[in-house]
Amino acid sequence: xxxxxxxxxxxxxxxxxxxxxxxxxxxxxxxxxxxxxxxxxxxxxxxxxxxxxxxxxxxxxxxxxxxxxxxxxxxxxxxxxxxxxxxxxxxxxxxxxxxxxxxxxxxxxxxxxxxxxxxxxxxxxxx
Numbered sequence: 001x002x003x004x005x006x007x008x009x010x011x012x013x014x015x016x017x018x019x020x021x022x023x024x025x026x027x028x029x030x031x032x033x034x035x036x037x038x039x040x041x042x043x044x045x046x047x048x049x050x051x052x053x054x055x056x057x058x059x060x061x062x063x064x065x066x067x068x069x070x071x072x073x074x075x076x077x078x079x080x081x082x083x084x085x086x087x088x089x090x091x092x093x094x095x096x097x098x099x100x101x102x103x104x105x106x107x108x109x110x111x112x113x114x115x116x117x118x119x120x121x122x123x124x125x126x127x
Contacts, residue, residue, distance in 0.1 A: 033058060033066050051096070053119040060087055060109045060116055067091050072103045082113040096121050 033056070056063075064071065069089040077084040087109040088100055097106040098121045108119045117123055 033063060051119065051121060051124060053117060053123050053125045055115050055117050058116055060085065060111045063109060063116065063118060064089060067107070069107055072105060073101060085111045087111075094120065098122060 063069070064087065067089075069091045071087050071089050073088045075086040075088075077086065088103075088105045089107040089109065090097065090104050091106055094106045097104040099105070106121045108122045110117045110119075110123055117125075119125070
């Protein structure tokens with residue numbers, strides 16, 4: 001086998017492994033939260049190739065506790081009717097992260113009092 005074929009095979013294999021890791025992360029979160037697929041609305045983040053956002057009826061601290069996430073910071077925004085609570089978290093076994101205020105963040109949770117929106121690594125679809 002020539003070196004070009006070996007290199008091409010390696011690149012292809014690496015690409016497949018990356019795709020599987022991304023799918024595993026999404027499925028890991030949903031399974032770990034013990035929520036049925038009917039209760040989860042998944043939106044792909046358009047700005048990142050491996051980001052995902054979903055809405056759920058679970059409360060933020062239910063999600064944080066089930067995933068053993070560490071809260072790095074919290075934000076409270078006032079809108080017309082309700083306060084919007086936003087949590088920036090880090091989960092050890094997720095590889096994808098962004099740096100926010102010099103800290104690794106790979107999960108953002110927004111709660112408006114009725115529904116919870118979760119973004120991995122961030123919510124880029126709106127809340």
